[in-house]
Amino acid sequence: MSADLSNPAPSGGAASHDAGVLVLGGTPIGNLADATDRLKHYLATADVIAVEDTRTLRRLASGLDVQTRGRVVTNHDHNEAARSAQIVEAVEAGQVVLLLSDAGMPTVSDPGFAAAAAVADADLPVTVAPGPSAVLSALAVSGLPTGRFTFEGFLARKGSDRTQRLKSLQDEQRTMVFFESPHRTAATLADFVEYFGPERRAVVCRELTKLHEEVLRGTLAELQRWAEEHEVRGEIAIVVAGAKEPTxxxxxxxxxxxxxxxxxxxxxxxxxxxxxxxxxxxxxxxxxxxxxxxxxxxx
The missing domain is CATH 1.10.10 (Arc Repressor Mutant, subunit A)
Known part of the structure; x- marks a missing residue:
């Protein structure tokens, strides 16, 4: 008999389960008020909590007024392979493992994929406690078509990998969502102008859900000028309109x-x-x- 995770016990209650499960938990991308009750429940009851940074977990739990009881382990880019095997063992042993990234949804341009794939390959339960997503948030506020889109994450910083990816996207007709670091935003927008054209519509989303949230809309040429004239700060998502289907x-x-x-x-x-x-x-x-x-x- 497996645990009923669709209606978890109230936050702070004991975890009740006969079989283990890996829970991918979506965490706030800036505003703590976006945390769900399910996330709070799993924070309070999970047997194991796998996180990128233990300091981020402490700030999250403190801000949500939740006391964790589970064993805390790190799961980041440098130890994912080894940690994934341990997470599989914990789930096999009947434990609830809550996997978190620093912000947003694990596995989406964040650590977590290796563990999720390993648990799934072992034919063990994987579930999700949905939460905020910078990808969907940027897409939703962009004002660009949302019916079909592609998430491209971070481009390679330089070299042929970057060039080939940009060339492959020149004819992409779906709306495209990218992540970028603030100090590389101007350079990336300049590349977008070169490969997608100066008049292509785009949106730069900065610090979504945070106090200084800013959404800038315009052509790629206009946004490039903005980035070159300002000191870009914060978390950046860039949404670019797809290529028009030519007659x-x-x-x-x-x-x-x-x-x-x-x-x-x-x-x-x-x-x-x-x-x-x-x-x-x-x-x-x-x-x-x-x-x-x-x-x-x-x-």
């Missing part, structure tokens, strides 16, 4: 502009990329349209 007519009308660049010595793929970026259409579609036009002329 066949719009792409076909640009083939001559590509051929003009080719006549000047620019390689075809580079020429298609330049024209596509300038007009906000798919480089791939424009390249194919040029090849099709050339084929028609040869017939």
């Amino acid at each position: 066949p007519e719009a792409v076909e009308n640009l083939t001559e502009a590509v051929e003009e660049l080719v006549a000047k010595g620019v390689r075809l793929k580079a020429a298609a990329g330049q024209v596509a970026e300038a007009h906000g259409v798919s480089k791939r579609d424009l390249y194919q349209a040029v090849l099709a036009a050339r084929s028609d002329e040869e017939e």
